[in-house]
Amino acid sequence: MSWEKSIEELRRRERLAEKMGGEEPVERQRGRGKLTVRERVAFLADPGSFHEIGKIAGKATYSADDELEAFLPSNSVTGRATINGESVAILADDFTVRGGASDASIRGKLIMMIKMAAEYRMPLVQMIDGTGGGGSVKSLEQDPRTYIPETPGWDEIVHGMSQVPFVSLALGPCAGMGAGRVAASHFSVMVKELSQVFVAGPPVAIALGENVTKEELGGWKIQAQNGTVDNVVDTEADAFITARRFLSYLPPSVHDLPERTSPADHPDRKEESLLSIVPTDGKTPYKPRKIIDATVDHGSFFEIGKEWGRGIVAGLARIDGYPVGILAGDPFFLDGAWTADVCDKVTRHMDLCSMFHLPVIHFVDCPGFAVGVKAETAGVTRAGVRAMTAVYQADVPVCSVVIRKAYGLAGSVMMNQSRTKWRYCWPSGDWGSLPMAGGIEAAFRKELAEAEDPDALKEQLYRKFEAIRSPFRTAESFLAEEIIDPRDTRPLLVDFIHHAWRTLEPGVRKVGYRP
Structure with a gap:
């Protein structure tokens, strides 16, 4: 038998x-x-x-x-x-x-x-x-009754x-x-x-x-x-x-760390194009994906959510073989201002990286939260505060590279700034509580109105404040920790990721309340 x-x-x-x-x-x-x-x-x-x-x-x-x-x-x-x-x-x-x-x-x-x-x-x-x-x-017809919905x-x-x-x-x-x-x-x-x-x-x-x-x-x-x-x-x-x-x-679970692959790119590679990729006029947009491609391991950038929240680029990449999360402001869309959907995208991406233990590289170019009736109708304030909270709740290291603008609340959310600021600034950096353009006219409205030659006074004020906004002035007070040659960005990111990896701990993420 x-x-x-x-x-x-x-x-x-x-x-x-x-x-x-x-x-x-x-x-x-x-x-x-x-x-x-x-x-x-x-x-x-x-x-x-x-x-x-x-x-x-x-x-x-x-x-x-x-x-x-x-x-x-x-x-x-x-x-x-x-x-x-x-x-x-x-x-x-x-x-x-x-x-x-x-x-x-x-x-x-x-x-x-x-x-x-x-x-x-x-x-x-x-x-x-x-x-x-x-x-x-x-x-x-087969089961002649209705039911109270539930989702087993x-x-x-x-x-x-x-x-x-x-x-x-x-x-x-x-x-x-x-x-x-x-x-x-x-x-x-x-x-x-x-x-x-x-x-x-x-x-x-x-x-x-x-x-x-x-x-x-x-x-x-x-x-x-x-x-x-x-x-x-x-x-x-x-x-x-x-x-x-x-x-x-990604790792197979939150109980593991992501796997490093064998590096296929030289850690000290320096791209000459980075020196001139950001226009010197401070206004003309540039392509942030070119900066990403020039600094991460060759061909490793994997973009996520390209069709929405287009004021920021998000994705995954490798640096010296280590997987990382990527964020980069895109000045082609509202100059990189954070609209409600950009904020949602930042929140979602930071959560993904934090949950699966991926350090984050943030290429910063943010003139602030989007302003206007359309932005407010979309709920930019609530979405913005949630994004800020998500960044501060993240428990993975974040390295910020300030490419150009960093203004206002949104500009401050380049990292959790209560922790060690592992941050590099390009000479093109432009930051403050609000942009100079328009701010000077608002602050000196009375003086300009009473001046014999308002245009000459405005030009004089712009020259004065242009000197004040130099990133080197900020660095003098150690408020910009390091101003770097853009060509040095990749070697410095490789150095960061080796340090960051020592801090990672596998395990389930515990997140508090979000507004």
Whole structure:
């Protein structure tokens, strides 16, 4: 006697599961230009590394003599794999089974993978394609009652996000719980024209009086520009590459430190272009990404959130092989002023870096918080104070490189200035409680009004205060700790990161109240 017959039955059920929703739904999926769930897992994971869990879970139909007649698998494929050689938990939706709706799901699979990721300290990667929430009205025919809403597993999501990286790839229409899972992540990606993210789809919006398409309601131009998702790519293959690259900078959990890779760039490299990259007129914008690329390890900058909060550039990079977080003011957008969405972006990025123990390099160019009715209507004051609090709550070292402007409250949030100021200033530095331009006219309004030659007096005042605002005057009082040759920036950042790494301690982050 042996169990060979049972193993044959197991293999038969596994083959049925591999058919997913069936021939016709699979063809429809491919006809939309989408990969199937099993193709996605194969592309994302290291070759041959995926170990599936719950493969034969689903809905079975039996004959009168209890023989299996038909089998429809659950609409999620779950398991463990490796990405870049590191273990991850994978939770992937199958749109070919009831469009990813909850009446075809087994919630235990989702909850188990989230628990496994947190308990066994490995990142969770979700490939989301469907609703995954309360199902459709049609499902009430099978279960003729309504219910008071709850979200099983959300406590596990909240806990899991405090433990391990959550990465969400939106690979189709993501509605309800599907949209919630996209947003409940440390990093999320959409595919142009293929994925949409919304609380409820067009039929619900139409019933409420808005006649819109899926793309108009929740396409990438909306969700990437409002910060609901972080990055946008052109193809599913790009989404998998992006997820793998993001994870390469992070530790597997908060209980570990990020991994240093073998340096592929000389630590003492000095770029001549840095000496002239900032225009001497103090007004003309420059491209901050060129400064980033010239100072971090060659080709290592990975930008996050490019489409929103565009007054600041955020991302990850490596310096001498060590992973770091990057912030850089972008004067091409309102001169780098911090609008409400810029503040939200700073808050989110500082939280990411602090949670996963990444020191931060902040290339500072900030004329202050955005001013005006539009900025105030958007809530810049509250968002700004939250960003300030997030910077001060961060428990990782921050090195600030003051490139040009640093004015007002927002200009002060280059680091937690109650701690040791590891800071370098370029000769182009321009700082104060408020900009000279306009400030002189306001402060000397009476004198200018009474002067015989107001223009000559204004010119004289500007010359006087131009001398006062010299960064060398600030350095004389040790209020600018070091003014450096811009070409020395990279070697100094390499020095910083070696010192910063000694201070890092793994563990769960504890954050206090935010206004």
